[in-house]
Amino acid sequence: MPKLTVKDVEYVAELAHLTLDGATKERLAQELGSILEYMDKLNELDTSQVEPMMHALEMTNIFRCDEVQPSLSRDVALQNAPKTDGEYFLVPKILDTE
Amino acid sequence: MDYEAVIGLEVHVELNTNSKMFCGCSTTFHAPPNTCVCPVCLGMPGVLPAINRKAVEYGIAVGLVLNCTISKWSKMDRKNYFYPDLAKNYQISQYDLPLAYGGWLDVEVDGRTKRIGITRAHLEEDTARNTHTLGGGDSGVDFNRSGVPLLEIVTEPDIRSAQEAYAYLTLLKQILSYLGVSDCNMEEGSLRAEANVSVRRVGDPKLGVKTEIKNVASFSGTYKAIEYEIARQISVLSRGESVVQETRGWDPDRGITVSQRSKESAHDYRYFPEPDLVPIAVNDEWVEKIRASLPELPRARKQRFVTQYSLSEYDAGVLTTTRAMAEYFEETVRAGAPPKPAANWIMGDLQALLTESKQEISSCRIAPSDLAEMIILIEKGTISGKIAKDLLPEMFATGSPPDKLIKEKNLVQLSDISELESIAREVIAANPGPAADYRAGKTKALGFLVGQLMKATQGRANPKLANELLIKELNKIS
Amino acid sequence: MAKEWFRLTAHEIRDAVLGGAVSAEEVTRSFLSRIEQVDSKVCAYVDVWRDAAISRAREIDARIRKEGFRGALAGVPISIKDVLCTKQGYTTCCSKILRGYRSPFDATVVERLWEAGAIFLGKTNMDEFAMGSSTENSAVQLTRNPWNLDYVPGGSSGGSAASVAADEAACSLGSDTGGSIRQPAACCGCVGLKPTYGRVSRYGLVAFASSLDQIGPFTKDVEDCALMLGTIAGRDPRDSTSVDLPVPDYCQALNKDIKGLRVGMPREYFTEALGGEVREKIEEAIRSLEKLGAEVVEVRLPHTEYAIAVYYIICTAEASANLARFDGVRYGYRSPRATDMRQMYHLSRSEGFGPEVRRRIILGTYVLSSGYYDAYYLKAQKVRSLIRQDFVKAFEMCDVIVTPTSPTPAFRIGEKTDDPLQMYLSDIYTISVNLAAIPGLSMPCGFTKGGLPVGLQLLGKHFDEMTLLRVADAYEKNRGFDIGHPPIN
Ligand SMILES: [Mg+2]
Numbered sequence A: 001m002p003k004l005t006v007k008d009v010e011y012v013a014e015l016a017h018l019t020l021d022g023a024t025k026e027r028l029a030q031e032l033g034s035i036l037e038y039m040d041k042l043n044e045l046d047t048s049q050v051e052p053m054m055h056a057l058e059m060t061n062i063f064r065c066d067e068v069q070p071s072l073s074r075d076v077a078l079q080n081a082p083k084t085d086g087e088y089f090l091v092p093k094i095l096d097t098e
Numbered sequence B: 001m002d003y004e005a006v007i008g009l010e011v012h013v014e015l016n017t018n019s020k021m022f023c024g025c026s027t028t029f030h031a032p033p034n035t036c037v038c039p040v041c042l043g044m045p046g047v048l049p050a051i052n053r054k055a056v057e058y059g060i061a062v063g064l065v066l067n068c069t070i071s072k073w074s075k076m077d078r079k080n081y082f083y084p085d086l087a088k089n090y091q092i093s094q095y096d097l098p099l100a101y102g103g104w105l106d107v108e109v110d111g112r113t114k115r116i117g118i119t120r121a122h123l124e125e126d127t128a129r130n131t132h133t134l135g136g137g138d139s140g141v142d143f144n145r146s147g148v149p150l151l152e153i154v155t156e157p158d159i160r161s162a163q164e165a166y167a168y169l170t171l172l173k174q175i176l177s178y179l180g181v182s183d184c185n186m187e188e189g190s191l192r193a194e195a196n197v198s199v200r201r202v203g204d205p206k207l208g209v210k211t212e213i214k215n216v217a218s219f220s221g222t223y224k225a226i227e228y229e230i231a232r233q234i235s236v237l238s239r240g241e242s243v244v245q246e247t248r249g250w251d252p253d254r255g256i257t258v259s260q261r262s263k264e265s266a267h268d269y270r271y272f273p274e275p276d277l278v279p280i281a282v283n284d285e286w287v288e289k290i291r292a293s294l295p296e297l298p299r300a301r302k303q304r305f306v307t308q309y310s311l312s313e314y315d316a317g318v319l320t321t322t323r324a325m326a327e328y329f330e331e332t333v334r335a336g337a338p339p340k341p342a343a344n345w346i347m348g349d350l351q352a353l354l355t356e357s358k359q360e361i362s363s364c365r366i367a368p369s370d371l372a373e374m375i376i377l378i379e380k381g382t383i384s385g386k387i388a389k390d391l392l393p394e395m396f397a398t399g400s401p402p403d404k405l406i407k408e409k410n411l412v413q414l415s416d417i418s419e420l421e422s423i424a425r426e427v428i429a430a431n432p433g434p435a436a437d438y439r440a441g442k443t444k445a446l447g448f449l450v451g452q453l454m455k456a457t458q459g460r461a462n463p464k465l466a467n468e469l470l471i472k473e474l475n476k477i478s
Numbered sequence C: 001m002a003k004e005w006f007r008l009t010a011h012e013i014r015d016a017v018l019g020g021a022v023s024a025e026e027v028t029r030s031f032l033s034r035i036e037q038v039d040s041k042v043c044a045y046v047d048v049w050r051d052a053a054i055s056r057a058r059e060i061d062a063r064i065r066k067e068g069f070r071g072a073l074a075g076v077p078i079s080i081k082d083v084l085c086t087k088q089g090y091t092t093c094c095s096k097i098l099r100g101y102r103s104p105f106d107a108t109v110v111e112r113l114w115e116a117g118a119i120f121l122g123k124t125n126m127d128e129f130a131m132g133s134s135t136e137n138s139a140v141q142l143t144r145n146p147w148n149l150d151y152v153p154g155g156s157s158g159g160s161a162a163s164v165a166a167d168e169a170a171c172s173l174g175s176d177t178g179g180s181i182r183q184p185a186a187c188c189g190c191v192g193l194k195p196t197y198g199r200v201s202r203y204g205l206v207a208f209a210s211s212l213d214q215i216g217p218f219t220k221d222v223e224d225c226a227l228m229l230g231t232i233a234g235r236d237p238r239d240s241t242s243v244d245l246p247v248p249d250y251c252q253a254l255n256k257d258i259k260g261l262r263v264g265m266p267r268e269y270f271t272e273a274l275g276g277e278v279r280e281k282i283e284e285a286i287r288s289l290e291k292l293g294a295e296v297v298e299v300r301l302p303h304t305e306y307a308i309a310v311y312y313i314i315c316t317a318e319a320s321a322n323l324a325r326f327d328g329v330r331y332g333y334r335s336p337r338a339t340d341m342r343q344m345y346h347l348s349r350s351e352g353f354g355p356e357v358r359r360r361i362i363l364g365t366y367v368l369s370s371g372y373y374d375a376y377y378l379k380a381q382k383v384r385s386l387i388r389q390d391f392v393k394a395f396e397m398c399d400v401i402v403t404p405t406s407p408t409p410a411f412r413i414g415e416k417t418d419d420p421l422q423m424y425l426s427d428i429y430t431i432s433v434n435l436a437a438i439p440g441l442s443m444p445c446g447f448t449k450g451g452l453p454v455g456l457q458l459l460g461k462h463f464d465e466m467t468l469l470r471v472a473d474a475y476e477k478n479r480g481f482d483i484g485h486p487p488i489n
């Protein structure tokens, strides 16, 4: 049983919003399959008593004050936009069902 | 067979902090598109979020008034999905450790109290707004709302009718307004409700298949949508068919819910802890400090109004509908007005003026102390109640104090006995017929004569005095 | 012949500029002509800011003259990895998806260097989005190792390392997620430091893996490393993970002895697998440390063998989310073939990202996807705890740990197989450091017979860069050889 099927790759590519051609899907299924197999190594370890290290440092409660700071001018905000009408970022028509 | 509905509500509340959840951009609603944006809320490469402390404190405050447990340890997570209104294509939200959980809210429905469980309240960021009305076949995205702090409040599936849902939403909105944590403006989208609706046979412990009703613009819309959806599901089941799990929208024109089945059937959000933010640890000291700063809530205030001001349950209820109105009333009383007349004036004439001009009491030009002064002048007999009814709209329009307007318009009540006596004599002389009628025992004629006297004084005569003096004069001559 | 200012270290240049021996402008012109002369061979830069650098140098000269400006890096020409946001020029992460992107702000580290009087020469080449160990994954160009142009400079900060090694910059800034500063520093024979996670603000660093990324310097010697770290370190309110600890004067670490200091050798790092010239040079370096009075002790890092699996789960998971923002809506590449929303996303991202980036996004999405989170991501975070504990325990036995930076010296361009797993396995000595969030420094400890530098890695306790620099400085001054300059002109 392969660790990763082409169907798995297709499902994940859809989640990641990537389109892959057939050959790439096959190759990725194989490559990532062997990487995942390698990762199964972790199951050798009993971690039932281990807390996950969710953050690199043990810090809490880092906040900022509720103060308004200057925003960007609209020209600068839009300067990198692939498509704009000078007011909005433009994208292909959004359908409600999407 | 009888069916019962099982309803859960999810409410998204925009918190009215000055700045956004993770950046310093203003949260103001009325700004031209893409002018309240910065690299952080545009999700530009290289940026990092920084949590707004005020938003956390607002979240804790709401958690407390909803009788929730405040998490000693909570954290932010990333919720991953793609949409053009989502700047980073992940939303920073809270997944398994919400800020508050396990609370309840008691609502009144048909004179009965119903307890609705609160599953959780968690912090997250709002998305941008898409505009479909631009020409050229494109949609436009405005990121001004991107990153505005949101509190998502989720109930248990305890709600059994559209009426209960409506009562819950109205009370929740009232409480949130009292707390001052949100503008609760549904037109501006600062309060948005989604309903999960399913029906089942009465007595069946298993839940039916639910639908999710989204994008309803008002609570009354939610009420109607739930009512419709319950009826629709019952008729589907009665036909022996099954309900499809889906998202449905509300079409207010046709009065029906419509399927918005999304083709992306798999909602695989791939939540994981936000590595750019550190956990939030809330200790008792912080909670108690916030608890101590909570304002008096509507129910408690209503009870206090009944006892402290001897108001009826009904009046106390109306006056505590909003915090602003309750405060206005109390300031009026504090300025010396007796509570009952103050209540009547606020709930009656003043409310009518506000409704007519579509104003909120918070922006009313009549200062509570001026309203109090007007009421005191009536009590002292300086002006008549009738005069006051004309005076109030003047005060409302101009914001001037009553004494100034009274002087300007010469509205002081005539209580000078000698002056009124001479006017009474004139009125009797000018109306010999009715005077004779009165003397002949037709006491009804007195009303006419009083009216004539009021007319002669442009309504300024003290009506009680006018009555007395007319009778005295009429009797004298006979 | 004009003096070769480009050969000098940052502190030498700063002293010369502040002492009036040379103007910042002359120094800058010297570096710019060096770039002109050798960068067509090395290809370290993807963008050179010639005019801006000269006018900046003039500004520094004027401020020194008029205001008595005494910045810690006054007049020092510096290159910047293209993963750091700069208002000047472009910020592209050497990806097609960000071609032409202009950042509206400077990274915090860039601001801090600017305030210290640095002169920015331009942006350096890198593996696309810092994913790679050879800089071969750049969408822009191939960078060559200045010591041998047929070899890679290492990666992902290969351009930064090569620019410093080839004397095209006095120092550089890079980023290190799993070794991306230390490994190219080792390959190119310079000093590279990955500070403790949280020591340096990440604001303005285009994120690869947020819980692992850290910015650090490339320099020609340890003193410059101390100087650069002191300038960029410290709390930044824009980075909630930057730590509010006082920044010590790292130059206090210099010229100290290391008598009695305990140097740990992790048994798991010196196995049969480590062979040849690298092992020889590392052992030589350890003997030098012993001669300086250090005490060598064996330490254990028992979870070492799990580090690569943990690393590639965590870094790809975080990357899959961090790279989701590149969608063609607000900035970056949008496929001209896209006519609807789905195509806008799918085509823009598929055409804009290179193959290694796509591979990691797919892997990272998979390990987070429904049903696999606990088996991969959560499991990895738990084992990460164990790896971190290993280091905490090891540091009860020693003050620093010494290891090779990389199992091999730089390899030939195009030599590495297409097998990504084999490629990932070569990060074995560097990635645990990022997982444990501790600081790590790589410095040259000799050359192979083929003339390629070998890197020695020193690891320290959390926020103890001071001891790292102290050992590194003592070793550098007593290692008995001169790094010299690569044979390139
Ligand atoms: Mg939500």
Ligand SMILES: [Zn+2]
Binding pocket: B020, B023, B024, B025, B036, B037, B038, B039, B040, B041, B042, B147
């Ligand atoms: Zn912003």
